[in-house]
Amino acid sequence: MFNRFKNRVLTSIVPEFPSISPAPSHINRSLPDKFQYSRPPFLQLLTVDELKASADHNVRPIIVPRDISVMPLNAGYAECVNSGKSEWNEDQAAFYQGLLHHPAKDLPDLPYIYFGIFDGHAGYGAALAASHQFHHILHEKLVDVIDLLLPTSENETPAFPWLFHKSVSKDELIVGALESAFHDMDAMLAEDRSKYRNAGGCTSVVTLFILGKMYVANAGDSRAILAQKLSKEVIKKQTDKIYLNGSSDNESPNAYQVIATPFSFDHTPDTERSRILELGKIHPDLMGGEYIAMEYAKKPMTRDLGxxxxxxxGNMKGWTYKTLTREDLKMSIVTGEGKRSRLLGTIGVTRGFGDHDLRALGSGILIKPFLSCHPEIVYRDLSLIISLPDDNNIDGEYGVLIMGTDGLWDVIENDNVARITFETLKKYPNEKHRYTMVAQELVAKSRGRANDSGHWRLSDLKAPATVDDISIIVIPVYQYYKEFCQWEKTFIEAKQKREELKNLTMKALEANHINNDDSTPVDNDVEEAKEQEDESTIETKKSISVNDDDKDEEVVGLSSEDNEKLDSPLTT
Structure with a gap:
């Protein structure tokens, strides 16, 4: 019995192993890997030795791109491996610069930029697959709605199918593209189980910049925040109460205030307790008679029966009394609080990709029915940002988006991340690699240093540092908005030229129509005019017929050599 339990535990939590390393005996190698283990391509770790060096758990090296110019928008990236939690770094990251071809071929294509971070668990496979495939799925979803995102003229309304009776905004179309892409990615991982080794699961946070807006979609406990540094004058103009919080910069004569605005919300058994309890209440069969979908004010004990x-x-907000029965002594489907909360006593996240074969420890109940791949999406219209001219505070007003796996957020609060961001940017005011330096500094702060005992501690060498993988992307939002404004100007100019050409064509047609009307005899006697028009038409047809006959005769009269040239498709 102990061996059966041991095998079940190992099946649930063992990581996958790259093909460069021998697999343990309990890993099924009968199916191939879909993708060979690697770090994000933009890091350019191309050899096995480089991969092994990046996964040194004793040193935990901080890895940044060798060539920072490969990152769009001058964005920064840094990562480091865990301290021994798993053999390999199970985080993955990706970016993609795409173009959506406009239905009107004479108008510029619509550019967009995507960033994604995926935190794997029970192996690196799901995170690796998402980093390679998610942007392709998202691109297809955006292609489907491009004709609705960009009508070909200002007076033209989107060509919705006739069955639509509801106005749909562009924001809803983009949000829908992201939501459906998340669901399709999860479905693809489910289908791949019969062809490739079990990929485990992963959380996901992605950012999409398109049409001058920033969309952040999250499923899991990775996180994105917008760090801003605003002057008092700008803060007064803001209506959002969140801008009243943050740390002050007393050294600045403008009294700047650093604030951190959450652009995602963690999905854990604790934060999604009501959703999970309600699901268990409605579908008790999912619990297999092993758990109960209730939360108690104190742990039920046998001595408390009766x-x-x-x-x-379920979705109850308040508390009420019940008589304790033996059924209530079963484990709740949600246990613990905060980061220590667990779903079915096994997993600490409740949304993400994969985990289709994950089973609860001890009971063997499938966990996937309680997990969701559906993302929560937060977006911002960058054209509404208040920016004061000549204040040299573009990053502060538009903000810097920090995306990171939970290895960062477990040990550093949002406000501190925002503060570290602007302290580092101040040290590198004009360098292009300044955002890479921010990412590197954040990784270093959350990784900490190893003490004499080999335990990783934060800078004060007292509080424990994270032992998890850390991956961070730092994005200067204004860089995208500046590029969008340039594209928008080009697009408007192209539309104006298109409209001018259309107007010129219409005027030419109208002038031609007027000239034709002037050449037609006008008489008070309508019947006589009609007869004259008919006679003119007949003569015209005869003239065309004669001309055609002449052409035929000319062709017939050609020599055989000339006829061969005429028949040739390449005749000059």
């Missing part, structure tokens, strides 16, 4: 106990169930 007494009253405070509980809540």
């Amino acid at each position: 007494t009253r106990i405070l509980y809540k169930q």
Whole structure:
């Protein structure tokens, strides 16, 4: 019995192993890997030795791109491996610069930029697959709605199918593209199980810049925040209460204030307790008789049987009493609080990709029915950002987006991340690699240093540092908005030229129509005019017929050599 339990545990939590390393005996190698293990391509770690060096758990080296110019928008990236939690770094990152071809071929294509971070668990396979495939799925979803995102003229309304009776905004179309892309990515991982080795699961946070807006979609406990540094004058103009919080910069004469705006929200058994309890209440068969979908004010004990106990169930916000029965002694489908909360006593996240074969420890119940791949999406219209001219505070007003796996957020709060961001940018005011330096500094702060005992501690060598993988992308939002404004100007100019050409064509047609009307005899007697028009038409047809006959005769009269030239498709 112990061996069966041991095998079940190992099946649930063992990481996958790259083909450069021998697999343990309990890993099924009968199916191939879909993607060979690697780090993000933009890091340019091309050899096995470089991969092994990046996964040194004793040193935990901070890896940044060798060539920072490969990152769009001058964005920064840095990562480091865990301290021994798994053999390989199970985080992955990706970016993609795409073009959506406009239905009107004479108008510029629509550019967009995508960034993604994926935190793998039970192996690196799902995160690796998402980093390679998600942007292709998203691109197809955006292609499907390009004709609705960009009508060909200002007076033209989107060509919705006749069955539509509801106005749909561009924001809803883009949000829908992201949501459906998340679902398709998860479905692809499910289908791949019969062809490739089990890929495990991963959380996902992605950012899409398109049409002058920033969309952040999250499923899991990776996170994105917008760090801003605003002057008092700008803060006064803001209506959002969140701008009243943050740390002050007393050294600046403008009294700048650093704030951190969440652009995603963690999905853990604790934060999604009500959703999971409600699902268990509606579908008790999913719990296999092993768990109960209730939360108690205190842990039920056998000695309390028959007494009253405070509980809540499903979507209940408040508490009420019930008589404790033996059924209540079963484990709740959600246990613990905060980062220590667990779903079915096994996993600490409740949204993401994959985990289709993950089973609960001890009971063997499938966990996937309680997990969701559906993302929460937050977006911002960058054209509404308040920016004061000549204040040299573009990064502060438009903000810097920090995307990171939970290895960062477990040990550093949002406000501190924002503060470190602007402290580092201040040290590198004009360098292009300044955002890479921010990412590197954030990784270094959350990784900490190893003490004499080999334990990783934060800078004060007292508080524990993260032992997890860390991956961070730092994106200067204004860089995208500046590029978008240039594209928008080009697009408007192209539309104006298109409209001018259209107007000229219409005027030429109208002038031609007027000239034709002037050449037609006008008489008070309508019938006589009609007869004259008919006679003119007949003569015209005869003239065309004669001309055609003449042409035929000319062709017939050609020599055989000339006829061969005429028949040739390449005749000059």
